[in-house]
Amino acid sequence: MTDPIPVHAEQPAIELKGLTKAYGSQLAVSHLDLTIERGEVFGLLGPNGAGKTTTILMMLGLTEPTGGSARVLGLDPTRSPLQVKRRVGYMPDDIGFYEDRSAFDNLVYTARLNRIPAAEAAARADELLAKVGLAEAARKKAGAFSRGMRQRLGLADVLIKRPEMIILDEPTLGIDPEGVRELLELITRLSREEGLTVLLSSHHLHQVQQVCDRVGLFVEGKLIASGDIETLSRALEAGGTVTVDLELAEWPEDLEAKLLAAEGVIRIDRHASAGMNGTAAAQIACASDITPDIARIAVASGADLLSIRRRSYGLDDIYHRYFEGGDKKHERRAE
Template sequence: MTQPIIELNDITKQYDDQFAVDHLSLSIFKGEVYGLLGPNGAGKTTAILTMLGLSEPTSGQVRVAGINSTRQPIEVKRKVGYLPDDLGFYHNMTGLENLLFTAEMNNIPKNTAKKRADDLLQKVYLNESADKKTGKYSRGMKQRLGLADVLMKNPEVIILDEPTLGIDPEGVRELLKMIRNLNELENITVLLSSHHLHQVQQICDRAGIFVQGTLLAEGDIPSLAEQLLVDDTFVTTVSADPIDADLMQKISLIDGVNKVDHDKSYLEVYCSRDVTPQISKTVIDSGSALLQISNKNFGLDEIYHRYFEGREQHESV
């Protein structure tokens, strides 16, 4: 695999006796959309600030685009576009004027800046509001302008901290679609921090679940399920006729089956691995008609909540 474009090696950030980030190691590769997922206060923003060189880690090393963020923060800022959760624009200036001001701060020639600003305003669907003062923009419009703003300097990486905060559902859908499109069209690496699990699932190639400064697990959805739902990675739904106690007993004895639930006309079989063929054979051999069998795919919401529900039950024992 190629060299990571963002690499955190055993990063800690400690305040007195509290760890905001606790021995975090993380690799994000060029061209991917990575979701840093966790509740408010998990340490996501602190981790991002260390990547940007805005906060020095207590220990460990951060490299972004091959640059040490702690030692060369200015160089990192030239490579990275950052959209914080609390946006700030000059309200007495138009959307276009704000983008051109950003270009001026980054020493982008005027002709290049105007062309790029017009192009980006088109891409984020703000071309008709380009000459409108940003003080009149809605929250969703400001987020889209923020996306255009971080792209003005043509960064290799964009980091978005809670980008959908305070936006209505339709605005969220549009913004996520724009992020994915920009990633695909321009091959920009995107790190998206959020506590909204379903939003992360919609556009991210991989996600890391971050809680109390610690990365619990990372990967695509099937990989996260395997890492966090150790006992019940697979749930197989079985519709058969008839369903009786004898059939349930036989299925429960299959190696890899942890639990069998009966819900009206079907069974839910909780397994540590995929044993669909064995379940099918058991149903047929028992003399029942197999009407339907399917594996349930877990979404991030369910993986996240079932993991913590299981952990709380374990800790209370």
Template sequence: MTTIEAAEPVIQLKNLSKTYGDFTAVDRLNLNIYPGEIYGLLGPNGAGKTTTILMMLGLTEPASGEALVCGLDATRNPMQVKRKVGYMPDDVGFYEDRSALDNLVYTARLNRIPEAEARSRALLLLERVGLAEVAHKRTGTFSRGMRQRLGLADVLIKNPQVIILDEPTLGIDPEGVRELLALIRDLSRNEGITVLLSSHHLHQVQQICDRVGLFVQGRLIASGDIDTLSRQLDGAPAYRIELDVLPWNESLETALRGVDGVTDVQLTPGGGLSDSNSPNAELATVVVSGTEDTTAGLTKAVIDAGASLFGVRPLRYGLDDIYHRYFEGGESRERLG
């Protein structure tokens, strides 16, 4: 159990389901999200992410199960939940003919914040999201990236405990994405705000999320940090180690395969020549898979074989590898789906 998970969950989804006629949009979802963490809900469009968010906000009722947010049942107490949660949809709406400052003050007043406090808080948030210089400009002139940053300020105006961001980077240029993700990360770290981020952009999720949930066809098929998800992959080796060796030949390959715990040895494409006596022999890069950490045994095997070892690197599965194994019809998806 991590330090985060030792705390009481701020969001608890218990056997949460939602159906529309014969169609199941969300299927028996169980999920805990803890105070101060950034949790990424990752899945293709139509996976049920937005429906899940709407149930968490009390905006649509589940067919069964319950959503507890900040200790409140979202179905029975939607207004109390909304006071504690800031929600930014994928397309934030503002009054186009009013300034950024006016829009924020309006939101603050709707949340019963006194006018003087609303204005000072709005100005502070505009500074925080990098929009202070355009505070008095009409939002109708804003780019998509500027609108999303204003949207972030808008959900923060009531000092929420939790913010839920539905596809926050959709339609933003790469630099705008980088800036927005940095803002989200800083808010979570510095303010202790819990963030639920829904997205289908896996690289963006990997950049800032503490944990990730893989969502497909209404089901959460895996949840955890990258290392945990790697270990859950069906049929994937638990450990992969990359070696740079010289020379590469059949006897060295045999020696590596003989190390306890090794399950496979693969020469990377173009990774070297098989003739150890060739004057043009190249450095070979080899990936060794195994059921345990075999670094010590591999190092000894290379030296005992009379070869030279130039590099040893543990390889981690990235979210890209994990995503494709689950979503592109791999064995894990068949087993878990």
């Protein structure tokens, strides 16, 4: 069936509005709104069972949504699944190859299924095997490949038809740390060289953050936040407060009163530093980022300022807050 809506290059690569999938009374995906721009590397991050794979299947037209809508490269995957599949490469977490055929033969077979002429298919297969670091193993049977080699072959397989976008579902699953590093570097390089939009699904926050422009946090079928790591960190600041870490050589007697009198300071938590010289330190909760003001007040009080910085949430903090039963009031969209 031909999609009646014209496809324009300026349309987002992915546009989901209220996308929902229910299995009986169980909501696998709940009213998902998500836009991914062309050329973006986007990470869909969440624990196993969060609904990431179900979302991907709806985007590929492999399962129909219960409600809402999806547009992939301007196409409706429910009405035009074949057109979507021609333009999108998909690598599932468990890739199937013909085990008794070589890596080269597997790629050529995929290319021929996509109506690529034989000579072009062979040339493209050799080119991609070199790009993913499998040139020397091109004529080896896929059944003898390690997990890492299979994932590299999987990347070549999804690229053989020259897609506009690739979707990678848990691509690093079961690979050793060095293999993960190499695969992520390969994904980054290929996405730039091929000019691709990339959607990468994973439950490993650190891996996603290494390669993605933005991250969407997916929990229990809901997208609870999206943005880059800095944006997500700001969204976690409890009650809109900013924490400033202050370390001084010693704490002047009147400094606490002066700080509390400053506009924006909410509370001060003083504690002894772990430093060898017994330096004085404090965490100062503020209504906004007034780090320069705090520094000026401390110096004007005669204190020797050793360090001052606005505290930012790291990757582990973000993971803990969202995925390990953290404060529910922070489950909001970060734009």
